Amino acid sequence: MRKLILAGVIGVFSTVAVANTPLVIQQGQPEPMGAPVAHKPAKTYQPNKAISDGRASLTIAYSGSKIGAEDLGGDSRLNxxxxxxxxxxxxxMAGVGFTYQNDSDWKYSEIHSKFGYYFLNQxxxxxxxxxxxxxxxxxxxxFPIDLEYLVLPIEVEVGHYIHNNLAVFGALGHKWLWNTxxxxxxxxxxxxxxxxxxDIDGFTYKLGIRYDF
Known part of the structure:
Protein backbone atom coordinates (compact mmCIF):
# COMPACT_ATOMS: atom_id res chain seq x y z
CA MET A 1 0.00 0.00 0.00
CA ARG A 2 2.82 2.40 0.85
CA LYS A 3 4.28 1.85 -2.59
CA LEU A 4 0.98 2.82 -4.17
CA ILE A 5 0.79 6.03 -2.14
CA LEU A 6 4.39 6.93 -3.00
CA ALA A 7 3.68 6.37 -6.66
CA GLY A 8 0.63 8.62 -6.42
CA VAL A 9 2.61 11.42 -4.82
CA ILE A 10 5.29 11.24 -7.45
CA GLY A 11 2.60 11.35 -10.12
CA VAL A 12 1.03 14.50 -8.60
CA PHE A 13 4.37 16.31 -8.37
CA SER A 14 5.17 15.37 -11.95
CA THR A 15 1.85 16.79 -13.11
CA VAL A 16 2.42 20.06 -11.22
CA ALA A 17 5.95 20.38 -12.56
CA VAL A 18 4.75 19.99 -16.11
CA ALA A 19 1.93 22.47 -15.54
CA ASN A 20 4.39 25.11 -14.23
CA THR A 21 6.74 24.67 -17.20
CA PRO A 22 6.26 27.48 -19.71
CA LEU A 23 5.15 26.34 -23.15
CA VAL A 24 7.83 27.03 -25.71
CA ILE A 25 6.44 28.01 -29.08
CA GLN A 26 8.86 27.83 -31.95
CA GLN A 27 8.46 30.53 -34.51
CA GLY A 28 8.48 29.34 -38.09
CA GLN A 29 7.39 30.19 -41.57
CA PRO A 30 4.10 28.53 -42.52
CA GLU A 31 4.10 26.31 -45.57
CA PRO A 32 2.79 28.24 -48.56
CA MET A 33 -0.58 27.08 -49.77
CA GLY A 34 -0.47 24.99 -52.86
CA ALA A 35 3.11 23.82 -52.20
CA PRO A 36 3.73 20.36 -53.63
CA VAL A 37 3.74 17.53 -51.14
CA ALA A 38 6.58 15.09 -51.54
CA HIS A 39 5.35 11.52 -51.86
CA LYS A 40 7.63 8.60 -51.20
CA PRO A 41 7.27 6.33 -54.19
CA ALA A 42 6.05 2.81 -53.55
CA LYS A 43 8.66 0.14 -53.92
CA THR A 44 8.18 -1.61 -57.21
CA TYR A 45 10.24 -3.78 -59.47
CA GLN A 46 10.40 -4.25 -63.17
CA PRO A 47 10.83 -7.96 -63.64
CA ASN A 48 10.25 -8.06 -67.36
CA LYS A 49 12.75 -5.41 -68.39
CA ALA A 50 12.38 -3.51 -71.59
CA ILE A 51 13.06 -6.11 -74.18
CA SER A 52 15.06 -3.63 -76.21
CA ASP A 53 17.67 -3.69 -73.41
CA GLY A 54 18.46 -7.28 -74.30
CA ARG A 55 18.83 -10.15 -71.87
CA ALA A 56 19.66 -13.82 -71.58
CA SER A 57 17.39 -16.36 -69.96
CA LEU A 58 17.70 -19.89 -68.54
CA THR A 59 14.69 -22.20 -68.38
CA ILE A 60 14.19 -25.44 -66.46
CA ALA A 61 10.88 -27.24 -66.79
CA TYR A 62 8.93 -30.43 -66.46
CA SER A 63 8.31 -31.56 -70.04
CA GLY A 64 5.63 -33.91 -71.29
CA SER A 65 4.41 -35.02 -74.68
CA LYS A 66 1.84 -37.25 -76.31
CA ILE A 67 3.27 -38.36 -79.65
CA GLY A 68 2.75 -41.24 -82.02
CA ALA A 69 0.75 -42.37 -85.04
CA GLU A 70 -2.33 -44.52 -85.56
CA ASP A 71 -0.40 -46.88 -87.83
CA LEU A 72 2.10 -47.49 -85.03
CA GLY A 73 -0.41 -48.42 -82.36
CA GLY A 74 -1.42 -44.96 -81.11
CA ASP A 75 0.30 -42.36 -78.96
CA SER A 76 2.99 -42.67 -76.32
CA ARG A 77 2.92 -40.44 -73.26
CA LEU A 78 6.45 -39.32 -72.43
CA ASN A 79 7.56 -37.40 -69.33
CA MET A 93 13.96 -14.55 -79.10
CA ALA A 94 16.57 -17.05 -80.24
CA GLY A 95 17.47 -20.07 -78.18
CA VAL A 96 18.65 -23.64 -77.86
CA GLY A 97 17.32 -26.45 -75.72
CA PHE A 98 17.66 -30.06 -74.63
CA THR A 99 14.78 -32.37 -73.71
CA TYR A 100 14.93 -35.84 -72.18
CA GLN A 101 11.77 -37.93 -71.75
CA ASN A 102 10.82 -41.58 -71.39
CA ASP A 103 8.02 -44.02 -70.76
CA SER A 104 7.92 -47.76 -70.16
CA ASP A 105 8.96 -48.57 -73.75
CA TRP A 106 11.01 -45.68 -75.13
CA LYS A 107 13.71 -43.16 -74.27
CA TYR A 108 13.63 -39.82 -76.05
CA SER A 109 16.44 -37.24 -76.32
CA GLU A 110 16.13 -34.04 -78.35
CA ILE A 111 18.27 -31.01 -79.11
CA HIS A 112 16.77 -28.02 -80.91
CA SER A 113 17.09 -24.37 -81.75
CA LYS A 114 14.14 -22.02 -81.80
CA PHE A 115 13.08 -18.53 -82.78
CA GLY A 116 10.25 -16.61 -81.15
CA TYR A 117 8.31 -13.36 -80.95
CA TYR A 118 7.01 -11.69 -77.76
CA PHE A 119 3.35 -10.82 -78.32
CA LEU A 120 2.83 -9.85 -74.64
CA ASN A 121 5.16 -8.08 -72.22
CA GLN A 122 3.37 -6.02 -69.57
CA PHE A 143 14.21 -54.26 -78.11
CA PRO A 144 17.16 -53.58 -80.46
CA ILE A 145 15.37 -50.73 -82.25
CA ASP A 146 16.80 -47.24 -82.64
CA LEU A 147 14.89 -44.39 -84.25
CA GLU A 148 16.14 -40.95 -85.25
CA TYR A 149 14.04 -37.97 -86.28
CA LEU A 150 14.17 -34.51 -87.75
CA VAL A 151 11.91 -32.44 -85.48
CA LEU A 152 9.84 -29.32 -86.21
CA PRO A 153 8.28 -27.88 -83.00
CA ILE A 154 5.95 -24.91 -82.49
CA GLU A 155 5.01 -23.56 -79.06
CA VAL A 156 3.24 -20.80 -77.14
CA GLU A 157 4.65 -19.93 -73.71
CA VAL A 158 2.91 -17.69 -71.15
CA GLY A 159 4.55 -16.69 -67.87
CA HIS A 160 4.43 -14.32 -64.90
CA TYR A 161 7.35 -12.81 -62.97
CA ILE A 162 7.22 -13.46 -59.23
CA HIS A 163 10.53 -11.69 -58.56
CA ASN A 164 12.87 -9.31 -60.35
CA ASN A 165 14.40 -11.93 -62.61
CA LEU A 166 12.37 -15.06 -61.86
CA ALA A 167 9.21 -16.16 -63.64
CA VAL A 168 6.98 -19.23 -63.63
CA PHE A 169 5.56 -20.33 -66.96
CA GLY A 170 3.49 -22.86 -68.81
CA ALA A 171 3.72 -23.82 -72.47
CA LEU A 172 1.68 -25.76 -75.01
CA GLY A 173 2.89 -26.84 -78.41
CA HIS A 174 2.90 -29.34 -81.24
CA LYS A 175 5.74 -31.07 -83.04
CA TRP A 176 6.22 -33.14 -86.16
CA LEU A 177 8.91 -35.83 -86.36
CA TRP A 178 10.15 -37.15 -89.70
CA ASN A 179 12.07 -40.39 -89.54
CA THR A 180 15.69 -40.19 -90.76
CA ASP A 199 6.86 -40.54 -89.01
CA ILE A 200 5.02 -39.36 -85.89
CA ASP A 201 3.61 -36.16 -84.37
CA GLY A 202 1.82 -34.96 -81.26
CA PHE A 203 1.36 -32.19 -78.71
CA THR A 204 3.74 -31.03 -75.99
CA TYR A 205 3.41 -29.24 -72.65
CA LYS A 206 5.77 -27.71 -70.11
CA LEU A 207 5.63 -26.21 -66.63
CA GLY A 208 8.73 -24.54 -65.25
CA ILE A 209 10.73 -21.49 -64.24
CA ARG A 210 12.61 -18.87 -66.23
CA TYR A 211 15.57 -16.93 -64.81
CA ASP A 212 16.84 -13.78 -66.54
CA PHE A 213 20.42 -12.55 -66.20
Missing amino acids: GIHVGFDAIQNNL ANSYGVASFGIGYAWMPAKE VTEVCLGNFCGSDTLAEM
Whole structure:
Protein backbone atom coordinates (compact mmCIF):
# COMPACT_ATOMS: atom_id res chain seq x y z
CA MET A 1 0.00 0.00 0.00
CA ARG A 2 2.82 2.40 0.85
CA LYS A 3 4.28 1.85 -2.59
CA LEU A 4 0.98 2.82 -4.17
CA ILE A 5 0.79 6.03 -2.14
CA LEU A 6 4.39 6.93 -3.00
CA ALA A 7 3.68 6.37 -6.66
CA GLY A 8 0.63 8.62 -6.42
CA VAL A 9 2.61 11.42 -4.82
CA ILE A 10 5.29 11.24 -7.45
CA GLY A 11 2.60 11.35 -10.12
CA VAL A 12 1.03 14.50 -8.60
CA PHE A 13 4.37 16.31 -8.37
CA SER A 14 5.17 15.37 -11.95
CA THR A 15 1.85 16.79 -13.11
CA VAL A 16 2.42 20.06 -11.22
CA ALA A 17 5.95 20.38 -12.56
CA VAL A 18 4.75 19.99 -16.11
CA ALA A 19 1.93 22.47 -15.54
CA ASN A 20 4.39 25.11 -14.23
CA THR A 21 6.74 24.67 -17.20
CA PRO A 22 6.26 27.48 -19.71
CA LEU A 23 5.15 26.34 -23.15
CA VAL A 24 7.83 27.03 -25.71
CA ILE A 25 6.44 28.01 -29.08
CA GLN A 26 8.86 27.83 -31.95
CA GLN A 27 8.46 30.53 -34.51
CA GLY A 28 8.48 29.34 -38.09
CA GLN A 29 7.39 30.19 -41.57
CA PRO A 30 4.10 28.53 -42.52
CA GLU A 31 4.10 26.31 -45.57
CA PRO A 32 2.79 28.24 -48.56
CA MET A 33 -0.58 27.08 -49.77
CA GLY A 34 -0.47 24.99 -52.86
CA ALA A 35 3.11 23.82 -52.20
CA PRO A 36 3.73 20.36 -53.63
CA VAL A 37 3.74 17.53 -51.14
CA ALA A 38 6.58 15.09 -51.54
CA HIS A 39 5.35 11.52 -51.86
CA LYS A 40 7.63 8.60 -51.20
CA PRO A 41 7.27 6.33 -54.19
CA ALA A 42 6.05 2.81 -53.55
CA LYS A 43 8.66 0.14 -53.92
CA THR A 44 8.18 -1.61 -57.21
CA TYR A 45 10.24 -3.78 -59.47
CA GLN A 46 10.40 -4.25 -63.17
CA PRO A 47 10.83 -7.96 -63.64
CA ASN A 48 10.25 -8.06 -67.36
CA LYS A 49 12.75 -5.41 -68.39
CA ALA A 50 12.38 -3.51 -71.59
CA ILE A 51 13.06 -6.11 -74.18
CA SER A 52 15.06 -3.63 -76.21
CA ASP A 53 17.67 -3.69 -73.41
CA GLY A 54 18.46 -7.28 -74.30
CA ARG A 55 18.83 -10.15 -71.87
CA ALA A 56 19.66 -13.82 -71.58
CA SER A 57 17.39 -16.36 -69.96
CA LEU A 58 17.70 -19.89 -68.54
CA THR A 59 14.69 -22.20 -68.38
CA ILE A 60 14.19 -25.44 -66.46
CA ALA A 61 10.88 -27.24 -66.79
CA TYR A 62 8.93 -30.43 -66.46
CA SER A 63 8.31 -31.56 -70.04
CA GLY A 64 5.63 -33.91 -71.29
CA SER A 65 4.41 -35.02 -74.68
CA LYS A 66 1.84 -37.25 -76.31
CA ILE A 67 3.27 -38.36 -79.65
CA GLY A 68 2.75 -41.24 -82.02
CA ALA A 69 0.75 -42.37 -85.04
CA GLU A 70 -2.33 -44.52 -85.56
CA ASP A 71 -0.40 -46.88 -87.83
CA LEU A 72 2.10 -47.49 -85.03
CA GLY A 73 -0.41 -48.42 -82.36
CA GLY A 74 -1.42 -44.96 -81.11
CA ASP A 75 0.30 -42.36 -78.96
CA SER A 76 2.99 -42.67 -76.32
CA ARG A 77 2.92 -40.44 -73.26
CA LEU A 78 6.45 -39.32 -72.43
CA ASN A 79 7.56 -37.40 -69.33
CA GLY A 80 10.86 -35.78 -68.45
CA ILE A 81 12.80 -32.55 -68.17
CA HIS A 82 13.66 -29.63 -70.44
CA VAL A 83 16.61 -27.22 -70.12
CA GLY A 84 16.93 -24.20 -72.40
CA PHE A 85 18.98 -21.05 -72.95
CA ASP A 86 17.47 -18.03 -74.73
CA ALA A 87 18.66 -14.60 -75.85
CA ILE A 88 16.05 -11.83 -76.22
CA GLN A 89 16.35 -8.53 -78.10
CA ASN A 90 13.70 -6.17 -79.56
CA ASN A 91 10.73 -8.53 -79.00
CA LEU A 92 12.65 -11.35 -80.66
CA MET A 93 13.96 -14.55 -79.10
CA ALA A 94 16.57 -17.05 -80.24
CA GLY A 95 17.47 -20.07 -78.18
CA VAL A 96 18.65 -23.64 -77.86
CA GLY A 97 17.32 -26.45 -75.72
CA PHE A 98 17.66 -30.06 -74.63
CA THR A 99 14.78 -32.37 -73.71
CA TYR A 100 14.93 -35.84 -72.18
CA GLN A 101 11.77 -37.93 -71.75
CA ASN A 102 10.82 -41.58 -71.39
CA ASP A 103 8.02 -44.02 -70.76
CA SER A 104 7.92 -47.76 -70.16
CA ASP A 105 8.96 -48.57 -73.75
CA TRP A 106 11.01 -45.68 -75.13
CA LYS A 107 13.71 -43.16 -74.27
CA TYR A 108 13.63 -39.82 -76.05
CA SER A 109 16.44 -37.24 -76.32
CA GLU A 110 16.13 -34.04 -78.35
CA ILE A 111 18.27 -31.01 -79.11
CA HIS A 112 16.77 -28.02 -80.91
CA SER A 113 17.09 -24.37 -81.75
CA LYS A 114 14.14 -22.02 -81.80
CA PHE A 115 13.08 -18.53 -82.78
CA GLY A 116 10.25 -16.61 -81.15
CA TYR A 117 8.31 -13.36 -80.95
CA TYR A 118 7.01 -11.69 -77.76
CA PHE A 119 3.35 -10.82 -78.32
CA LEU A 120 2.83 -9.85 -74.64
CA ASN A 121 5.16 -8.08 -72.22
CA GLN A 122 3.37 -6.02 -69.57
CA ALA A 123 2.17 -6.03 -65.95
CA ASN A 124 4.90 -8.55 -65.01
CA SER A 125 3.48 -11.05 -67.49
CA TYR A 126 4.71 -12.17 -70.89
CA GLY A 127 3.78 -14.36 -73.82
CA VAL A 128 5.98 -15.65 -76.63
CA ALA A 129 5.23 -17.75 -79.71
CA SER A 130 8.08 -19.76 -81.22
CA PHE A 131 9.01 -22.32 -83.84
CA GLY A 132 12.17 -24.34 -84.18
CA ILE A 133 14.08 -27.20 -85.71
CA GLY A 134 15.81 -30.06 -83.96
CA TYR A 135 16.99 -33.64 -83.97
CA ALA A 136 15.85 -36.51 -81.78
CA TRP A 137 17.02 -40.00 -80.80
CA MET A 138 14.42 -42.55 -79.68
CA PRO A 139 15.78 -46.01 -78.74
CA ALA A 140 13.53 -48.77 -77.46
CA LYS A 141 14.23 -49.97 -73.94
CA GLU A 142 13.72 -53.70 -74.38
CA PHE A 143 14.21 -54.26 -78.11
CA PRO A 144 17.16 -53.58 -80.46
CA ILE A 145 15.37 -50.73 -82.25
CA ASP A 146 16.80 -47.24 -82.64
CA LEU A 147 14.89 -44.39 -84.25
CA GLU A 148 16.14 -40.95 -85.25
CA TYR A 149 14.04 -37.97 -86.28
CA LEU A 150 14.17 -34.51 -87.75
CA VAL A 151 11.91 -32.44 -85.48
CA LEU A 152 9.84 -29.32 -86.21
CA PRO A 153 8.28 -27.88 -83.00
CA ILE A 154 5.95 -24.91 -82.49
CA GLU A 155 5.01 -23.56 -79.06
CA VAL A 156 3.24 -20.80 -77.14
CA GLU A 157 4.65 -19.93 -73.71
CA VAL A 158 2.91 -17.69 -71.15
CA GLY A 159 4.55 -16.69 -67.87
CA HIS A 160 4.43 -14.32 -64.90
CA TYR A 161 7.35 -12.81 -62.97
CA ILE A 162 7.22 -13.46 -59.23
CA HIS A 163 10.53 -11.69 -58.56
CA ASN A 164 12.87 -9.31 -60.35
CA ASN A 165 14.40 -11.93 -62.61
CA LEU A 166 12.37 -15.06 -61.86
CA ALA A 167 9.21 -16.16 -63.64
CA VAL A 168 6.98 -19.23 -63.63
CA PHE A 169 5.56 -20.33 -66.96
CA GLY A 170 3.49 -22.86 -68.81
CA ALA A 171 3.72 -23.82 -72.47
CA LEU A 172 1.68 -25.76 -75.01
CA GLY A 173 2.89 -26.84 -78.41
CA HIS A 174 2.90 -29.34 -81.24
CA LYS A 175 5.74 -31.07 -83.04
CA TRP A 176 6.22 -33.14 -86.16
CA LEU A 177 8.91 -35.83 -86.36
CA TRP A 178 10.15 -37.15 -89.70
CA ASN A 179 12.07 -40.39 -89.54
CA THR A 180 15.69 -40.19 -90.76
CA VAL A 181 16.99 -43.51 -89.42
CA THR A 182 15.28 -46.73 -88.39
CA GLU A 183 17.77 -49.34 -87.24
CA VAL A 184 16.76 -52.86 -86.22
CA CYS A 185 19.10 -55.64 -85.10
CA LEU A 186 18.29 -59.36 -85.24
CA GLY A 187 21.05 -61.40 -83.69
CA ASN A 188 24.30 -60.35 -85.33
CA PHE A 189 22.57 -58.70 -88.27
CA CYS A 190 21.58 -55.01 -88.21
CA GLY A 191 19.81 -53.07 -90.91
CA SER A 192 18.84 -49.43 -91.17
CA ASP A 193 16.70 -47.33 -93.47
CA THR A 194 14.55 -44.21 -93.63
CA LEU A 195 10.90 -45.17 -93.24
CA ALA A 196 8.06 -42.72 -93.80
CA GLU A 197 5.83 -45.21 -91.95
CA MET A 198 7.70 -44.27 -88.76
CA ASP A 199 6.86 -40.54 -89.01
CA ILE A 200 5.02 -39.36 -85.89
CA ASP A 201 3.61 -36.16 -84.37
CA GLY A 202 1.82 -34.96 -81.26
CA PHE A 203 1.36 -32.19 -78.71
CA THR A 204 3.74 -31.03 -75.99
CA TYR A 205 3.41 -29.24 -72.65
CA LYS A 206 5.77 -27.71 -70.11
CA LEU A 207 5.63 -26.21 -66.63
CA GLY A 208 8.73 -24.54 -65.25
CA ILE A 209 10.73 -21.49 -64.24
CA ARG A 210 12.61 -18.87 -66.23
CA TYR A 211 15.57 -16.93 -64.81
CA ASP A 212 16.84 -13.78 -66.54
CA PHE A 213 20.42 -12.55 -66.20
